[in-house]
Amino acid sequence: MRSLFLEIKSFVYLLFFPIILLFSSCDGQSSEGDLIRVESNSITLQLSKANSTFAVVDNLGKEILPAHAISGILFTDKDISPSSAQVESYELSGNELRGKLRNSEGLAANFRMVLEADQLHIEIWAAQEDSELVMEIRTASMSPVYGLGDHGGYEGKTDLFGFRNDHFMNDKTESYNWNHYRFISTFAIFPSKGIAQVIFDKGEKRIAIDSVENKMGVSGAPKLNAYYFFGEPKQLYQSYNEVRKLEGYGSKKPKFDFFEIGYEAFGSLGWNTYQSSVQEDISTYLVKGYPLKWAVVGSGFWKGERKKPTEGTTTSFGIWDSLPEAGRNDGLPNPRYPNVQELKGFFKERGIKLLLGSRINFKALLEDGGNYNPTNDGSFVLEAMDKGYFIKNESGSTEVFDVNFPSGKTYLLNTEMPEAVEWFVSNFDKWGVDGIKEDLMLQDGVLLNNDGKQNPVNAAFMDKGQMVMIRNSAFGVPGDILRMEDTKYGFDQDRTPINALSYAYSGVGNIYPDIVAGKYLTNPLTEDQKRYFVRNAMLAAVMPVMSLGFGPWHMQNATYEASVKKAVDMHVQLVPYIYNEVIRGFETGFPYAMTPLPLAFPQDENTFYLADSTKRQYSWMIGESLLATPVFGNDYATAQSRDLYLPAGKWMDWESGEVLEGEKTYADYNFPDDKFPLFIGGNDCIVLRKNDKIYLYYFPLNFKGKDYEFTFPDGESQALIKTPSGAGKSYSITEAGIAPSELAWDEAMKGYFFEIKPGKTYTIQENR
Structure with missing residues (x-):
């Protein structure tokens, strides 16, 4: 009976098919032979019924988005590579195309394509309700390409052509651990082609941008939800900014104070902070003329002996280590923070905002493999469990997760519950500080399967007027600044500028490249460490956010310290200019505060491949009148010059005042340690x-x-x-x-x- 019904349905469809086409063509749509066409203003979507390849062309027939040669849409419900699909049926309505797909396995899926003047939106989902599929869409190869958040920061170059990762999420890879991939964004831009793209999903994504295909996909998901954008770079980012808001990944308006000079105790004192050490460090900075305006104490403020499983955490809300405890043997003051009100007053009197570390993981109960201690942790774990505020597994029990800190198993706040988020933020107020350094270090990204886990909490802190430094986020930045993964002497130093530029390409302007000189330096410093310190300071000075940790006076070299102080003083002068560009970026989506040259000069091929670990020509615009060209990378200790490419226009060396012509490379341009690496030009x-x-x-x-x-x-x-x-x-x-x-x-x-x-x-x- 079902077969007879389908035959009748097909006969009726074929009988009226010419009428449908005639009606559709009146609305600017058509289907001729194999191609389905959807028009919107001056561009046309062409979808092949036979192999689901798709392209977008202009009114002259020139491809804007080129079709893949073999297939365009692929999916499967099995643990195998997805198979190509055909268009089985479709309906046209204005600029919207809906229909059914069937792949070579005989599996059906639904699709929807909406073409606007500036974008193509594609959705695919299983025909069978509540099913999950592996789904991919792909076009022909294009290059150069930039972006992809943290995943773009570890490739040794900013042009990501050749990138492939079918396990794209906040999780470890063969080369890097989970901490390296915390800002998750699939946004990729082809500025010279006038194209950008993104796929939204909380879980595992499938990305390939190489000579085989330009692919976006999802694994085990109910829906594929992807966009292609068309236009000049500023239009591409404007469109993306509007879309990510609609998809629930909007950013928040940054506050000025975070672009002033900051301080992180972690850079100076590591994990072993205590009240007198922090206050002494801050006082020395101020006496030496470093105008600190915010400071982070990320750890150690909670109750309990350090490095013991029973010590508290950031979620021991308001339980400071303010009372002595018998039997401690951690070599630190007992207690570490004996006068909390004095500590807060110290910062307030000096006009410095105090921030503490914040994590949404809670120590699990002993029976669940955790180290919950009611004395040090309070009753918050029990309260959250009673209210059902933690992530649960399929059986309805509270799920346990592995993190870097604290030791043992932990529970995670369910940030998709607004009441849980409000409970968390309200309880954090018990610490009584000005803001947070968010620092979830989740090892179980696959288990949680939610790259946007921190966005709701960070947004809630922002809505309360708190200062918010973000470490974990998806697509947008619902905080004041986005901090990169830790830097350190001995690490790959080319990663820092490449990672920062990848953030910028991904639509972020409020970028924080970590603490000057990174973490874990100890006295006495070697000559190599001192040179790293100086070059890193000049790099940070021309980035949107700059902070200090290990005191420059520890170099015991007046010339080197003077160079660091010069970098700090210049950043202080530039802060209002930088902040203006950060706000422009927030409003438009375009990374004005740190604009990679291929975005500012998309048709200048000389800019496309400068930023890699070989050429090391790390350059960007700050606004539209400053060009930053810091000398940094693994040759920090020896480099005193760089090949310098200047784009079109006239550019004045900030320090010498020499005016140079653009569209030209200046070989071995002189960059001594204390030279401020800026050129003035552009809009003047x-x-x-x-x-x-x-x-x-x-x-x-x-x-x-x-x-x-x-x-x-x-x-x-x-x-x-x-x-x-x-x-x-x-x-x-x-x-x-x-x-x-x-x-x-x-x-x-x-x-x-x-x-x-x-x-x-x-x-x-x-x-x-």
Whole structure:
């Protein structure tokens, strides 16, 4: 009977098929022969019924998104490679195409494709309800390609062509452990092709961008949910930013304070922090003129003897190590934090925000393999279990997970329960500090199967006005800054700039490259360690976020310490300018605070392959008027020069004032240790902070005549600066109701300058 029904259904469909096509073509859609066509504005989607290959072409028939030669959609319900599919049936409605697929195994799946002027959205799901499939979509190969979050940071180069990983998630690989992959993003961009792509899923994803295919997929998932974006880089990021909000991975607006100079006790004291050591370290920094504005104490503030399984954790909410305990033998003060109110007052009096470490894992009960101790951990574990706030397994029992800290099995907060998130954040308030350094170190990424596990908690902290440093996130950054995995003397130093650039390509501007000089340095420092320290400081100075740990005075070298101090002081001057670009990035999705050159100059092939561990030409734009070119990598100890490529335009060396022509490589350009690695050009305007005032600096180099909109540190108020499109003998400034006045000249900076204030519009005019 079912077979007869299908035959009748097919006959009726064929009988009315020409009418359907005629009706569809009136709406800008058609199906001729093997190809189904969907039009949207000036682009057309072409889907092959025979092998499900798909392409997007422009109104001249030129491929924008090229089709794979063999197949476009593949899926299976087995533990094997997915098989190619055909289009079995479909319906057209405007710019939306829906239908059914059948693969070579005879398995059916549903699909939906929606074509907009700037994007193609593809969804695939099992025809059988509640089923999970392995699903992939693919196009022809394209390159160069950049991005992919932390997974893009360990390839030794920023161009990721050749990348392949069918186990793409927060989990270990053959080469790296789980800590290396904590910012999970499948966003990849082909700037010279005008294409970007992303697939959203919490669990295991399948990515390949090589000579065989350009593939996005999921494993054991109810749905494949992927996007392709079309346009120039700024449009690509704008589209992606809007989509990730819709998909639940939006970012939060960063606060100014986190872009000031910070401090992490971990970089100086390791795991063994205590009140007097932290306060002494901070005091020394301040006396030496380092203007710290935030500080992290990531560990050791909880109750209990260090390195014993019974010690507390970040979830021992409000239970400080403030009372002595008999029998300790950890070599640290007993207690470590004897006067908590004095500690908090110390930071508040000095205008420094205090942050503590935060993790959403709780020590499991002894019967579950954990080390729960009611004295040190409080009753929070029991309370959360009673309320059902922890992740449960299929049998309904509380699941246990392995993490780096604390020792033993742990439970994980179920962050998909809003009430659990609110409970967690409210209890963290018991610590009474200004914010968090989120630092979940999960070893069981596969068991949890949720790359977005931290997003809801971090977002909730932000909504309460807390300062939030993120370590774990998916797609967006629902915090103030995104911190890279730990750096350290002896590690691969090329990873730091490559990882940071991969973050930027992935749509992140508020990037924190970890503590200057990394972790675990001890006295006395070797000459090699000192040189690493200095070069790392210059690198951090031209990144969005900069923090200190191990004191520069420990180098016992006045020249080296002066170089670090110079880097810090310059970053302090640039903070308002950097923050403005961070806010622009938050609003648009484009990484203005750290823009890799292939994004800023997408048609300049000379920029495509500079950033790798061989050439080491790590360069990026800060906003649209500063080009950063720090000398860093595994040759930090010996390099005193680099080949320097400058894109189109005129560029002025920040220190020498020499003006150089762009679209040219300068071989072995001199970069001594203390040289600030910046070039001024682009739109000719930057902002500097001097003596707590904010100044606009104008450099008459390129005369693009572009407006510069500046957002002040409050994150809201703005000033508008209009620049000239032609050269003059000198320059004047005008604002509404005030007579023009000639601009002052800063001989040291080789630029004109004037103070700017919120709510004002300034026009720079050339005097001829």
